[in-house]
Amino acid sequence: FSVELLSALSVHPSLEHLDLFEAEDHPIVERESPFTAVVQVTFSKLQHLVLGAATALLCAEALKGMSLPALKDIKLEISWTDGLCDALAWINTSCSSTALKEIEVNNFVGGDDVEVPVVMTRNDLEVLQKFKDLTSLTIDCPFDVTDDDLRSIAAWWPHLETLSLGRDGWRDAPRVTLAGLLELVKGCPHLSEVAL
Numbered sequence: 623f624s625v626e627l628l629s630a631l632s633v634h635p636s637l638e639h640l641d642l643f644e645a646e647d648h649p650i651v652e653r654e655s656p657f658t659a660v661v662q663v664t665f666s667k668l669q670h671l672v673l674g675a676a677t678a679l680l681c682a683e684a685l686k687g688m689s690l691p692a693l694k695d696i697k698l699e700i701s702w703t704d705g706l707c708d709a710l711a712w713i714n715t716s717c718s719s720t721a722l723k724e725i726e727v728n729n730f731v732g733g734d735d736v737e738v739p740v741v742m743t744r745n746d747l748e749v750l751q752k753f754k755d756l757t758s759l760t761i762d763c764p765f766d767v768t769d770d771d772l773r774s775i776a777a778w779w780p781h782l783e784t785l786s787l788g789r790d791g792w793r794d795a796p797r798v799t800l801a802g803l804l805e806l807v808k809g810c811p812h813l814s815e816v817a818l
Contacts, residue, residue: 640668641674643672689716697726700729706742713750756779759782761787765788767797768797769797771787786815787818
């Protein structure tokens with residue numbers, strides 16, 4: 623991709639779904655010079671976005687200029703923990719707090735360089751708390767869920783219908799009790815699917 627192509631796509635009247643996959647050691651967006659200023663690109667109609675990456679270059683500087691005011695759902699495939707932190711921070715600044723409804727984060731598998739799986743933390747979740755209208759949250763990478771995490775999830779996202787945490791494995795035994803589950807159920811009355 624070039625910044626020019628990204629800009630042209632952003633004003634395409636029919637573009638509602640976009641999949642961007644980064645090749646190993648190559649950023650999604652190529653720039654002519656490392657000193658090129660970040661270009662602000664607004665995808666006013668884009669509703670569905672898939673970002674897949676083999677490296678932590680997922681959120682290259684040029685992508686940080688993307689604005690996604692109408693985005694409803696985003697799917698991330700990440701192979702490095704630093705890439706996850708960058709991607710979540712990017713979502714926080716690029717997406718509308720009211721339009722975004724679904725977030726999915728998956729461990730990217732398939733690269734020879736991937737030795738340690740991406741691990742989700744409570745701090746990562748906190749970055750997303752502004753999306754109060756979230757209806758679906760899927761974290762398919764190791765995440766040590768605690769009762770405190772469930773309390774926070776219930777407080778931050780009361781409209782959740784689907785919640786799936788840590789289905790790709792645990793680093794430690796889950797630390798969830800019935801008390802935490804009760805708070806989740808009370809705080810999220812629309813839940814129809816839960817996987818912990």
